[in-house]
Amino acid sequence: MTLPLRLLFIAVLQVVLTSILTYFLVTDEYRDLSNQSVDTLENFLIEQKHQELENYTLLAVSAMSDAYENSAIDDDEAKARVTEIIHDMTYSGNDGYFFVYDGDGNGVVHPKEPYRVGKNWWELEGENGDKTIQILLANAKAGGGFHRYPWRKPSAGEMSEKMGYSVFLEKWNWMIGTGVYLDDVNSQLSKLQREIDQHINKTKQIILLVAMSSIFLIFLLGLILNLSQKKKTDQKISELGLKIINMQEEERRHISRELHDGIVQVLVSIKYSLEATGLWLKKAKVDKPQPLEHAQSNLQDAISEIRRISHHLHPRILDELGLSAAMDALATEFSEQTGIAVNVTKPAVRKLVQNGISTTLYRVVQESLINVQKHAHASEVNIEMTIKDKWLTLTISDNGCGFDAHNTDKPEDYGIGLRNLAERVEYHLGEFNVRSSNDGTQVTARIPKASYANTHTATQGPSV
Template sequence: MRMPLRMFYLAIIQVILTSFIIYYFVSSQYRELSDLNVKTLETFLITQKEQELKNYIAIALSSVDHMAELSEDKKDVVKVSVANIFKNMLYNGDDGYFFIYDDKAIAIVHPKQPDRVGESWWDLEGENGDKIIQVLLANAHAGGGFYRYDWLKPSEKVKAPKLGYSIYIDKWQWMFGTGVYLDDVYSQLNNLHQEIDFHINYTKKIILIVALSSIFFIFLFGIAVNLSHKKRAEAKISELGQRIIDVQEEENRHISRELHDGIIQTLISIKYSLEATTFFLRKNKQEKPASLTQAEDNLGFAIHEVRRISHHMHPQILDELGLSAAIENLSRDFAKQTNIEIKVSKPSLKKLLPDFINTTLYRVVQESLTNIKKHAGAKCVLIDISIQQTWLTLSIKDDGVGFDVNAITKQQHSGIGLRNLAERVEYHLGKFHISSSKTGTEITVKIPTKSFANYFNHLNRAVKQNDT
């Protein structure tokens, strides 16, 4: 795995793990803090309710304090009067009332459930198994106390959690109490829990969005980095390919020069020596040996072949007279060898193009003519070179049998090959296009003028710097 891709995956994994850890700790801490706050609020609300019940009891008892001083012989009458007072003493609508039981759990006062009055409820059990009236009596005898239990809520006719408070009145031997329903408290707490859950879920969504956004941006960054690496790699490969081509061309130029200036000159001197020998024999009226004639013929063929090879590797005319002259010369040789009519249309390009453009276009023409000779069966070839606006265009068109472009371009060819030609052209930011049908084939090369205009700009600046 390449290092950038590995770092990309590590970054995504780190974001996922970090997001998970942050979510876990934030949600757990938030949950703990929220539960603590809810518990504190519940305690506060219950404390308020307890104080409220004590206040109700105190107010109710204060309303009958004056009756506690009456004589003992009127005790029963007083108790009936007090009971009637408490029976009609209501608060908080229908849900706030007072109840009275004696030590045997016989109901004395119960405004909302009068059918309980006069009966003992000693064994009345709550849903948790507690003896409700016994607990209230025990709390009352203990000096007053609170007790939570479920009881019918008058306003809604359903059971609801209730907080009861009871005290004991020694003078009348009553357990006197009241209570408030806690469903509103639990409703507030439940709403608070829902709000907490909402905030936790909202936090989770925020963390998820941040995580996904981070992964998305890392993904985009990774793609950008990979594309950048890919472009740099492709540029380096293209540059390396061009360097290889340049080295090959330079080597071909060197070998061509060595053949032309070295071996051909040596062969020509040998030819002169053979011709001198022939002249000497004729002067002495001696017959010219057949072997000498054969040697002269072989030597002439060798000189021709060496010149042809030298010219094919790198024509000196391309360096000396430019692209136009080199293509014309190549076309003449092609026409002589194949008897195919060839027409060349061109501007004067002797000093306009740099060597690397000249070499590329010359190789395109050379390879195209080679393919036409081998495969096209053409009778006429048109070569057109033009400069229009910002493009240098080379077109090579024949009237041959054509070929399957897709099949051919996917194959490796001997020599330079069409694919290598296309890569050469593309290295100069150019376009290489082949179209072919049964009526002929056309190869079009387009190179932007900026590819070689910049070359001359740099060259001129370098010359000026050298002059200064």
């Protein structure tokens, strides 16, 4: 038997065993879940009945509250009024009514069974031996409670399970109660149980009929679809990331251009006007006012700051002269601002990379220098770009204090800035790595030839 056939046999055997195991586990689990569903439904319906009984009882007590609250213990007239009110209160057709017994079990009000009025029912027992009136009185004296017991249903004329609720009127030593019949609840639960049993049987039949073939087919189709979907999803994520980056860079380029060609030009015009004013005052042999000198100085600072912001958003030199010149300019500016020596090494080739990759590599250098300035305490930075083994490699290293590199083994462990750089590089199918020790930090970005390949020739002259 060949290896593929062996694997197929193992797969088929696994499907058969899985089907058998599924048959028993699913049916047993489904039975347990079904029983839980029935219990949950029963609890829900009973809770609704509880709420219904409490509301009805509250209405009855509210209806008799004036007569009860303003009466004495032996006020027979008030008791007669309350008895009449309770007797006439009904709900749910012919089956919803209220009943009253005194503390000794004597019937006071019972509109559906008037023969109970005036008689003692203290020893009345249900079919299960419970002392029904005693339990209802005990629940009432305890602050109100529920009790399930068999009782004749007026609309049907036969015994049915009933759930009663009772409260106690302490001043008159009365127990007032009401109840609802649970045959509708039991009917719903029985119907649900029958449907569940039918569904379980049907489920067993379906499992037996289709498990042997469908599980195996679903597994294969699922595997194929999953791989295909994963490939499409990764591609869409990559395309979306590139679009976002391009939109960000385009917006940066637009804002940078507006600052440089708009606001800066206006400020320069104002600067010329102030300088012309200063010349006019000089010819008129009038001393230049101090506020005018401050205005000229502040205006020059504003022009320099806006130019710096514009350059930081998107250096025009990157579009006009390419990555090489932009890296040189960035290194020079960084050295002037921080006093840290920066050495730039790069290949002497022209049109090395596409614009998108040029921007990505520029941002890698820019973010790395910012981190050096903030955290490294370095005195020297080396920027090196090489082409070797069909890879374009950009390395930025410093001789600073470094940081804990054990927590940055993966791109998701980086900070926001480094993580954004890693994503930018990975969008070009590249690799991004950060290594650090007490001797310094090294940031490496590698782009494969398949991504950066532009026609380039190794010639002397402006690089990249």
